[in-house]
Amino acid sequence: MATHELRRPFKRPAISDQQRRREISLQRQAQNRRDAQHQARCLASTILTLQPAQYEPAEPDLQLQSETELIPELEIESQEHRRDLRDIDDVRQASRLKGVEARQWFAKQLMLPEWMIDVPERLNTDWYVFARPAGKRCFVVSSNGTTISRLRNGSMLHRFPSALPSGARTSKSSHSGQSYCILDCIFHEPDQTYYVIDMVCWAGMSLYECTTEFRFFWLNSKLVETGACDAPSSYHKFRFSTVPIYNCDQEGLNAAYTGPVPYVKDGLLFCNKHAHYQSGNTPLILVWKDENCSQYVIDTDSKGQVPNKQQVVLELLFDGKLATSDDPPVIFGCLNEDFIQEV
Amino acid sequence: MEVTQVLLSAQAVDATVRKHAEDTLKQFQDQNLPGFLLSLSGELASEEKPIESRKLAGLILKNALDAKEQHRKYELVQRWLSLDVAVKGQIKACLLQTLSSSVPDARSTASQVIAKVASIELPQKQWPELIGSLLSNIHQVPPHVKQATLETLGYLCEEVVPDVVDQDHVNKILTAVVQGMNANEGNNEVRLAATRALYNALSFAQANFSNDMERDYIMRVVCEATLSPEVKIRLAAFECLVSIGSTYYEKLTPYIQDIFNITLKAVREEEEPVALQAIEFWSSVCDEEIDILEEYGGEFTADSDVPCYHFIKQALPALVPMLLETLLKQEEDQDQDDGAWNLAMAGGTCLGLVARTVGDDIVPLVMPFIEENITKPDWRQREAATYAFGSILEGPSPDKLTPIVNVALNFMLTALTNDPSSHVKDTTAWTLGRIFEFLHGSTMETPIITPENCQQIITVLLQSMKDVPNVAEKACGALYFLAQGYEDLGSSSSLMPYFQEIVQSLLNVTHREDAGESRLRTAAYETLNEVVRCSTEETARLVSELVQVIMAELHKTLEGQKLSSDEREKQNELQGLLCGCLQVIIQKLGASNTAKYAFMQYGDQIMNLLLRVFACRSATVHEEAMLAIGAFAYATGPNFAIFLPEFYKYLEMGLQNFEEYQVCAVTVGVVGDICRALEGKILPYCDGIMTQLLKDLSSNQLHRSVKPPIFSCFGDIALAIGENFEKYLMYAMPMLQSAAELSAHTSGVDDEMIEYTNLLRNGILEAYSGIFQGFKNTPKTQLLFPYAPHILQFLDSIYMEKDMDDVVMKTAIGVLGDLADTLGSNAGSLIQQSVSSKDFLNECLSSDDHLIKESAEWARLAISRAISV
Secondary structure: OOOOOOOOOOOOOOOOOHHHHHHHHHHHHHHHHHHHHHHHHHHHHHHHHHHHHHHHHOOHHHHHHHHHHHHHHHHOOHHHHHHHHHHHHHHHHHHHHHHHHHHHHHHHHOOEEEEOOOOOOOOOHHHHEEEEEEEEEEEEEOOOEEHHHEEHHHHHHHHOOOOOOOOOOOOOOOOOOEEEEEEEEEEOOOOOHEEEEEEEEEEEEEOOOOHHHHHHHHHHHOHHOOOOOOOOOOOOOOOEEEOOEEEHHHHHHHHHHHHOOOOOEEEEEEEOOOOOOOOOOEEEEEEOOOOEEEEOOOOOOOOOOOOOOOOOOOEEOOEEEEEEEOOOOOEEEEHHHHHHHHH | OOOHHHHHOOOOOOOOHHHHHHHHHHHHHHOOHHHHHHHHHHHHHHOOOOHHHHHHHHHHHOOOOOOOOHHHHHHHHHHHHOOOOHHHHHHHHHHHHHOOOOOOOHHHHHHHHHHHHHHHHHHHHOOOOOHHHHHHHOOOOHHHHHHHHHHHHHHEEEEEEEHOOOOOHHHHHHHHHHHHOOOOOHHHHHHHHHHHHHHHHHHHHHHHHHHHHHHHHHHHHHHHHOOOOHHHHHHHHHHHHHHHOOOOOOOOOOHHHHHHHHHHHHHHHHHHHHHHHHHHHHHHHHHHHHHHHHHHHOOOOOOOOOOOOOHHHHHHHHHHHHHHHHHOOOOOOOOOOOOOOOHHHHHHHHHHHHHHHHHOOOOOHHHHHHEEEEEEEEOHHHHHHHHHHHOOOOHHHHHHHHHHHHHHHHHHHHHHHOOOHHHHHHHHHHHHHHHHHHHHOOOOOOOOOOOHHHHHHHHHHHHHHOOOOHHHHHHHHHHHHHOOOEEEEEEEHHHHHHHHHHHHHHHHHHHOOOOHHHHHHHHHHHHHHHHHHOHHHHHHHHHHHHHHHHHHHHHHHHOOOOOHHHHHHHHHHHHHHHHHHHHHHHHHHHHHHHHHHHOOOOHHHHHHHHHHHHHHOOOOOOHHHHHHHHHHHHHHHHHHHHHHHHHHHHHHHHHOOOOOOOHHHHHHHHHHHHHHHHHHHHHHHHHHHHHHHHHHOOOOOOOHHHHHHHHHHHHHHHHHHHHHHHHHHHHHHHHHHHHHHHHHOOOOOOHHHHHHHHHHHHHHHHHHHHHHHHHHOOOOOOHHHHHHHHHHHHHHHHHOEEEEHHHHHHHHHHHHHHHHHHHHOOOOOOOOOHHHHHHHHHHHHHOOOHHHHHHHHHHHHHHHHHHHO
């Protein structure tokens, strides 16, 4: 039992550079493994969400069919490789559709709010609120080195380079071909900025079936990282920005309602935290407008004067319901069946 | 057989005689092991035999019972256990008998062998009478036997794990030991053996330390022993105090005042080895408090095992002056002597730990000492003041330190240039490094380095790199931390304008004649690496030029022929440094697409050089070169395929390297890199690689830390070659399955084991992920179906165990998704039955960790599809 060693490190860093190199190397490998794994998983998620939309939306049976159909065509040997290409094609087609097809596809994809006519249950715990920027609602799709924004009717607004993943042909972009994004935005003319109000796909990963809570979390953590929120530059034509999102408690409501924002407000949007991204009108997104938070509550003439009479255009819907032709429509009556029969 | 003569011949000066004797012994052992061991024990026990043969007999016996290498040790243990009981009984009797020998060396040797036998037999519940028989007549025996008995108990406590000795025996051992230590014990040899035995017995004394009376008694005896007239006893007693300070920190309160007085006196008056232990006591108390404070953030909550008693904070006003005094006791040549450890070094180190423990409070206590001494004519005073300053830079808040550092920085830079003493310059350069390490970086509110003073700092450091080796090495270290502070700043780094100048100066250092001293060359290359890591796009061209320089240097190391072993070692070391540097450059340039294409023109040359470095050795592969290859494969991507045919043999060699497990682990990582780079093109090599990996896993010689990365590597391979992994399933799956069973439950083990278990789980899960994703959308997915129940069960059981870390959680929930994704509706009902698909998934969905959440969202998506169709 000899004297026990007690020498401690003296004037030395705690870890050697060699150990540091090993660790950095391991970190890189772990990151690369995560990326490879993530990419493999995305191959599935994209087939899942985009492909059916391309053929025939809202028929889940087709998903399975179209997916299994792919396989027999491929030679076993190079299957791994070829399958990637097939998937890329599928994904890109959706974002590359042109003319009528594109219009139809995109017109079906946006999630649209209903009017807020009563207070939903658990508003303070289950809902977010934010001030909606005034401007053109559009989908922004970045893929294969370019970015395209499409309005609600599907027509193209801008085609431009952006710092979004796969949004420009820069040497810096390390994203692979299957990386693409779809963002739900409002283009705000005065500051030429795309305000992102929802994230549908990000870097090849579909968020369609994720909760609002997760999509907003993802949106806020990912968008800034790419540099998309930076000032415009040669490879980044328009600035993107997030909007401040609040919990629907008193404080949050007050902030959204009266708080200053860098854009012109057009009402408040309320989003249910548990909702998935869903095409068309949904009661899980609600819009509120009054004169304090929107300039488009009542009609004005070309001089900005409020006319004596407000006009309203009514539509008789196919099922006998009577609605305003507002966006979104407000249903305020229904013809009784007997009357419809008679007509 | 008469072994005496053979044993003596085995120690002969004449190599031929020695060799012959060794062969004879070996032969005897191989032919008749029981007879051999009996002869040895008889030799050791026999008072008529010469001490030389008795000692060697004991040593060979000891080596027949234990080995350093785990696998060999296991074999020896099994061999002893399978020996005939009568033979073992006879050997043990001889050993016990030797404890009464009049020859000290024979007794001491026997003590050690008895402890080895005990370490094998006690866990098997054999030799139950050992402790009883050792202690039965300890009060009646002559002092030399008492001494040997206590020494045996000491060795026994060192060798045996506490839980195989029952409390009754522990009590008896402690009683005997503490009585032997008592001041009444007239024989110093007995008292010393007892004190040393207590050191080892402390870890057995949990129960006794929980009893106030017993603990008081033990502490009193230990403290008294620190006052013994015999220095060896005092030293052993202080060693006990150090061990008590960390093992029984929570019991120290009643004694801390006395211990403080004892250690204070010892530091001031004692012989150096004893004084060093006295300082070490406070260093270990700091270690304990730092751990507690780090773990619980200073708040004592219901979860914390041990509260922080703030002993250091309380002792501060008296402890700090005592430590500052030690700083003035430097040795002239301590900076050149790598093995040096003296009062000043220990005192400064302890001061640094105290600063980390108490933070801001230390600053006002040390500043007057610095101010008083820093300008004194005696180098000792200036050096002590600087060392004190450097020591307290970690711990106190930047708010507290920054104003002081702003004033001191200029003084330090002047001292590093002009001070006549190398000692002072050495410590000054080190202190600058500490300033940059702890107070410079993007997270600091007020930067201490501005574009204005940056140039001066760099000029002084580069100048100082021409100083004597130990000073130059510290200057390199300071530059390392200066660069590191700019790591996150990118193009706004003020260092970049000086990039070329810095690189040139560092290269000059590596070429110094005396760069082999004070690890100067290593420090210069390490700093070069850090400067490259922190470089920006603008300097990418300069980094590319550096590639050529490093390649030329590496080329030079390959020219020498017929090297002596000394030269070979130097070549090896230099190649390591150069490959390390290449690795850093490749990784840096590989991360930027523009720079990558520029440097890929050297791809062939780099690879050829690395292959030649591998070829320098016949049996092993160079770890640093392997690390560089990994970075290179990642940067090269699919083009790496052209190098693989030639590189493959070194890859295989690396995978076969059980002994240097780091090399094996690094090579396993490189296999993953190559899989991702080549994807399907790696297929022709997979038979060889998989064979080797499977061999590694079944080997009990391989260090356990390599096993988790091997499992992950299965996943990498499967993901790369897809359904071609089919032919390995029948080998890989059972291994994964049995490892999964082992790692499912960790109950009742220590933190280290839980950490390892989680690493293992992560590796297994990554393998499953890769396999599922690799097979996805192929006609062979049904081959995986039979494994699904077990995998789901594995996920459920690690979820229930509640001890997985975040990484495992993320990987595990991902596997659930992969399984659902690949097996689809076939596995729908299986998935729905699992706990994982409900509680575990929900827990992950509501996790704060976004990686877990991301995997969970994905799993939810895949599951909803699998169960909906």
